Amino acid sequence: MRPDPLPTSVSHPVVTPLSPSVVYASETPDELDAQYEGRVQGYTYSREGHPNADVVAKRLDAMEGISGGIVTSSGMAAVSAVVLGLLKAGDHVIGANQLYGRSLRLMKEDLPRLGMSTSLVDPGDVQAVKAEINPETKMILVEVVSNPTLSVADIKGLAKLCEQEGILFVVDNTFTTPRGFRPFDHGADIVIHSITKLLAGHSDVMLGYAVARDQAINDQMRVFAITTGMTPSPFDCWLAERGMLSFELRFDRTQETAALLADHLAGLPGVKRVLYPTRHDHPDNGLATELLGVSGCNMVSFELTGGRTAANIFTREADGLNFAPTLGDVGTTLSHPASSSHRGLTEVERMKLGLSEGFFRVSVGLEDPEPLLAVFTHAVNTATC
Incomplete structure (x- = not known):
């Protein structure tokens, strides 16, 4: 039997209807x-x-x-x-x-x-x-x-x-x-x-x-x-x-905060290096500027001193930040390549790429910058003191 027809209306929905049907019927x-x-x-x-x-x-x-x-x-x-x-x-x-x-x-x-x-x-x-x-x-x-x-x-x-x-x-x-x-x-x-x-x-x-x-x-x-x-x-x-629908607003906000976070991490004792495309010390800064202009995007990577021990302390102390192998969320997330995305590589292969046990990738979210920087300061200081 055919489903009942939808009620007729001179107006239309402002949200796209969800269409979960697996099959669609034709007349002939x-x-x-x-x-x-x-x-x-x-x-x-x-x-x-x-x-x-x-x-x-x-x-x-x-x-x-x-x-x-x-x-x-x-x-x-x-x-x-x-x-x-x-x-x-x-x-x-x-x-x-x-x-x-x-x-x-x-x-x-x-x-x-x-x-x-x-x-x-x-x-x-x-x-x-x-x-x-x-x-x-x-x-x-x-x-x-x-x-x-x-x-x-x-x-x-x-x-x-x-x-x-x-x-x-x-x-x-x-x-x-x-x-x-x-x-x-x-x-x-x-x-x-x-x-x-x-x-x-x-x-x-x-x-x-x-x-x-x-x-x-x-x-x-x-x-x-x-x-x-x-x-x-x-x-x-x-x-x-x-x-x-909110992508452009989210992109711009997270990118602004990511640039602030990169500069902040670079000034913390215990952080060996920071990677962010628009920073002058990024190895590919010239190429990044040519291709991306001022768009450094919302990803920041950094390396802690202290290896896996420091990494474990850091994720425990980064209060409110999810340690999860993802990126692009409305909240800031932390990823540890050696134990997630690149765990399939040997230690030699990871080190060749610069992925030590103290290496983290951060996907910056929509939090207010000031408390977010405070969370990183506390976690880094506790992990590397």
Whole structure:
């Protein structure tokens, strides 16, 4: 039986309705054909698309200055839709050597298992990347600002290299977001987001997004995502849309506080180093200024003296701050790469990246700056005294 029709109304809701239906009924086989063939707009089975996902995709498309993006069930699903949806056995992929931990695992373990070869290189060194290119290289994958040491990729140099070599240039824009940087304006072919993070912004959504400049590539990624069941939850999409309405305000506020926190941490005894792109002592400050201008974003990383012992004391003493492997929440969160995102690396591999047991990544939230700085002062002093 058909559901009862909705009551008619001359007004309309100011909030997008939640559409949890798994299936959508059509009038006739001809009408269903017309939907599948793109002659009319409609929905059939939610794995193949639903209204709430389309609302989020169109909002992100507008932010990135593009069209045709797809929303997936997580950020890693978006990465997988790009890499696995476009490449085949025998292809070679170059990745940044400081990608998100699960992206690194994909590069180091899963792609080789599926018959693809990979290389990991410093994305700030275009010549080093060029040296890894071979006839089978089909894709280069980087993050604008890396996780977790906040190193900056030479996006313009890599875009030029990819254009010259006929290689797809894929940019994960999760840390920087379209508010801080728009990769398509600088030569990217494909852009990826973990909507889970700052875009949705409340730690209650898990979604990803991928979009290509070439609509044929979008179609290829979409088909793969549908086939492999990377379907986003309508409820998560509905929540994400709500979060995205306040995104720009949250981004600006957290970025301002992050810059204050970075300078404050740099003045505390017991802090060995602070990493924030707009600080003059950041190793990639020149490149960061060229690409991001004054947008340092909301992430700050720092290293404590005292190793794991100090790290344990610090997280216990950081009253009110969640120690959790996430970022982009309305509250400030602390992440310890050695025990979370990069725990799959050996100690030698982590140390090569500068990820000691005293290294933390901070995702700055919306708290008032003064009490937030006081919490860090107390926790650092107690951990390193």
